[in-house]
Amino acid sequence: MISGEARAPGKLKMRAFLLGDAALTAAVPIVLAFVANGILLVALGRDPFTFYSDMFERGLFDWEGFQESIIRSAPLLLIAAGLIVAFRANLWNLGADGQFLLGAALTAGFAPSLLDSLGVWPMLLATMAIAALAGAAWTIIPALLRGRYGVNEIITTLMMSFIGIGVANVLVKGPFKTDIGGVARTDVVPFDERFPLLFGTRIHLGFAIAVVAILAIHVLMTRTSLGLRLRILGANPRAALHAGLNPVRLTLIAFMLSGALIGLSGSVEILGVQGSFRADFNPSYGLLVIPLVFLARLNAIGSLVLVIAFSVIQIGGESAARQAEITTDVLLVLVGMILLFMAVTEYLRTRRGLGMRFVPPEVAERLRPLPGEGAAAPSEPRPAVGAGEVGSR
Amino acid sequence: MSDLLSEEFLTALIAGGLVAAMPLLLASLGELVSEQAGVLNVGLEGYMLFGAYLAFVIAYNTDSEWLGMLAGAVAGAVASLLMVVLCVRMRLDQIVIGIAIILVAEGATSLLFDAQYAESRPRLDSPSELQIPLLKEIPILGESVFSQHAIVYVGVALAFVVGWMLRRTSAGLSVRAAGEQPEALDAAGVSVTATRAWATLWAGAMAGLGGAYLTIVGAGSFTPFITQGAGFIAIVIAMLSRGVAPWTIVGAVLFGMSLSIATALQLIGVDIQTDYVQMLPFIAVIVVLVLFARRSYLPSALALPYVRGEK
Numbered sequence: 177m178i179s180g181e182a183r184a185p186g187k188l189k190m191r192a193f194l195l196g197d198a199a200l201t202a203a204v205p206i207v208l209a210f211v212a213n214g215i216l217l218v219a220l221g222r223d224p225f226t227f228y229s230d231m232f233e234r235g236l237f238d239w240e241g242f243q244e245s246i247i248r249s250a251p252l253l254l255i256a257a258g259l260i261v262a263f264r265a266n267l268w269n270l271g272a273d274g275q276f277l278l279g280a281a282l283t284a285g286f287a288p289s290l291l292d293s294l295g296v297w298p299m300l301l302a303t304m305a306i307a308a309l310a311g312a313a314w315t316i317i318p319a320l321l322r323g324r325y326g327v328n329e330i331i332t333t334l335m336m337s338f339i340g341i342g343v344a345n346v347l348v349k350g351p352f353k354t355d356i357g358g359v360a361r362t363d364v365v366p367f368d369e370r371f372p373l374l375f376g377t378r379i380h381l382g383f384a385i386a387v388v389a390i391l392a393i394h395v396l397m398t399r400t401s402l403g404l405r406l407r408i409l410g411a412n413p414r415a416a417l418h419a420g421l422n423p424v425r426l427t428l429i430a431f432m433l434s435g436a437l438i439g440l441s442g443s444v445e446i447l448g449v450q451g452s453f454r455a456d457f458n459p460s461y462g463l464l465v466i467p468l469v470f471l472a473r474l475n476a477i478g479s480l481v482l483v484i485a486f487s488v489i490q491i492g493g494e495s496a497a498r499q500a501e502i503t504t505d506v507l508l509v510l511v512g513m514i515l516l517f518m519a520v521t522e523y524l525r526t527r528r529g530l531g532m533r534f535v536p537p538e539v540a541e542r543l544r545p546l547p548g549e550g551a552a553a554p555s556e557p558r559p560a561v562g563a564g565e566v567g568s569r
Numbered sequence: 570m571s572d573l574l575s576e577e578f579l580t581a582l583i584a585g586g587l588v589a590a591m592p593l594l595l596a597s598l599g600e601l602v603s604e605q606a607g608v609l610n611v612g613l614e615g616y617m618l619f620g621a622y623l624a625f626v627i628a629y630n631t632d633s634e635w636l637g638m639l640a641g642a643v644a645g646a647v648a649s650l651l652m653v654v655l656c657v658r659m660r661l662d663q664i665v666i667g668i669a670i671i672l673v674a675e676g677a678t679s680l681l682f683d684a685q686y687a688e689s690r691p692r693l694d695s696p697s698e699l700q701i702p703l704l705k706e707i708p709i710l711g712e713s714v715f716s717q718h719a720i721v722y723v724g725v726a727l728a729f730v731v732g733w734m735l736r737r738t739s740a741g742l743s744v745r746a747a748g749e750q751p752e753a754l755d756a757a758g759v760s761v762t763a764t765r766a767w768a769t770l771w772a773g774a775m776a777g778l779g780g781a782y783l784t785i786v787g788a789g790s791f792t793p794f795i796t797q798g799a800g801f802i803a804i805v806i807a808m809l810s811r812g813v814a815p816w817t818i819v820g821a822v823l824f825g826m827s828l829s830i831a832t833a834l835q836l837i838g839v840d841i842q843t844d845y846v847q848m849l850p851f852i853a854v855i856v857v858l859v860l861f862a863r864r865s866y867l868p869s870a871l872a873l874p875y876v877r878g879e880k
């Protein structure tokens with residue numbers, strides 16, 4: 177159906193366009209957001225210039241701080257990788273927080289005993305596997321409901337996310353709880369028995385895992401037949417069915433892969449940073465990563481850059497906020513503003529709107545439903561079409 | 570177990586459940602209409618937060634809970650104006666903008682509260698109750714259902730009014746067409762943009778009112794992040810109601826009760842971990858969806874921008 181030579185020129189053009197576009201659309205809105213946020217800072221009686229110079233000094237130019245930023249980016253990158261798989265298949269996995277916390281809680285719960293019985297490396301591998309499996313398992317119900325019956329996955333993944341947060345807390349306050357008093361938490365994994373550090377820095381193995389994962393996802397989505405099938409499913413589920421693809425199976429694959437990566441991110445946060453899981457721990461990374469992934473147009477490499485830039489702002493901003501004696505929630509405003517301005521800039525540049533679902537034009541062209549197809553549809557099973565479908569096209 | 574039927578427990582459960590249910594009911598009534606018009610307000614949580622904060626500030630400074638409620642609705646509507654301009658008018662992605670609105674609302678309200686009230690942490694006067702004569706004499710129900718803030722009765726009535734308007738009026742038909750078949754609405758000479766804009770403003774105002782209830786009646790004060798996911802639950806309630814407004818009452822009460830059951834149980838000496846109880850409604854929804862999976866339905870043009878002439 178889709179021949180190589182028909183794809184090649186469009187693809188090259190697309191890439192050149194994306195690169196030039198990305199550079200410009202990234203710079204302008206960030207500056208605008210900094211200005212808008214600066215006005216808010218002035219209104220609160222703080223000096224925005226001091227604030228921003230503190231932010232970059234800590235997050236980017238200070239070696240310690242920059243390492244912190246890189247460390248922070250590790251779980252975010254894995255979440256981004258997971259979201260890209262699902263979003264490219266036009267599946268809204270909005271349950272990242274539940275999947276992340278389940279992975280984290282199970283890792284923190286099993287790590288101490290596995291450490292005693294197996295040793296460091298088997299423990300690391302086993303807990304990561306458990307976390308990934310848990311994350312994947314958590315998406316099975318939404319995937320099947322969506323694939324078989326077209327039940328909207330925004331509802332189901334959000335529901336499963338709330339349940340996942342509850343289960344994680346039940347586990348940590350119950351079976352995984354230590355005897356130490358105070359806030360319920362799991363046993364702490366000693367610092368030397370967590371992820372090894374890379375090349376004498378403080379950056380842990382989790383960052384390498386995350387970078388490999390997001391690059392692997394890039395290759396998977398752009399260079400393999402599974403990736404193409406997932407993108408076709410995302411572009412037009414009905415056409416996917418007509419092309420002989422199995423939408424139910426593809427939905428399940430995309431969702432479980434997505435959940436596994438996000439579950440793994442929970443493991444990385446525990447084994448790399450936290451060392452144990454405290455009750456009611458919830459950094460809500462999911463909500464922060466979703467827009468980043470969108471602004472990178474579901475491109476893995478673009479997401480890599482944006483996530484690291486975001487981590488710099490977060491780490492630097494936390495320190496700058498402390499020095500300015502305001503709450504770190506000022507960063508939420510800054511990030512929200514960046515998003516708004518990015519969207520508007522993109523709109524003004526192309527008049528077509530950023531974040532409109534990204535489908536390479538040549539794929540969209542090939543996948544237009546054939547005439548007469550609509551009439552045949554009702555007699556067929558209706559996987560993922562019509563009911564509950566959000567945002568194809 | 571006989572304690573479970575005691576007057577004290579049931580009164581606490583129902584009264585507490587209704588207090589927790591009201592913000593959900595008001596916000597989901599708003600979201601229901603805009604979903605029917607094809608706009609998914611992921612930022613509902615953000616509207617609620619703005620509403621909650623401004624309602625608190627106004628109610629605290631004017632000593633008038635009704636002015637506070639009004640301010641909350643206005644704040645929510647103003648916040649949703651962003652959605653109208655960026656998503657309805659400029660057709661940007663509804664989910665990205667929605668999340669941006671939540672982030673800005675969380676950050677801004679937290680900062681403002683911190684700057685103005687962090688040290689004094691003022692509380693509002695306890696809200697007035699409207700007790701319905703005669704009905705309030707009924708045991709249990711009298712002290713719980715029929716002794717509530719007046720806005721509760723307004724909210725319940727609104728659920729039916731909205732339901733009637735969506736099904737039986739031409740305005741309601743336009744709203745549903747905007748979400749279902751915008752081309753047809755456009756061809757009929759009604760502006761899709763205007764219809765969706767009004768529906769979104771309604772969602773903002775109702776969510777803001779829900780936030781106002783949360784601070785003025787529910788908590789009696791504002792704390793940063795006070796909504797705690799209520800906006801997302803309201804979106805789910807609206808989706809599960811499948812366009813039939815009175816169903817939002819059932820959904821809101823179900824979620825509200827399960828949020829308050831732990832407190833009610835503590836009253837009679839049963840100490841149960843709140844995590845278990847708070848999962849219940851979500852598990853219930855999943856079970857219902859698994860059993861009746863085919864029955865979920867959403868407007869076909871939901872979250873899709875409308876571009877005239879584009880196919």
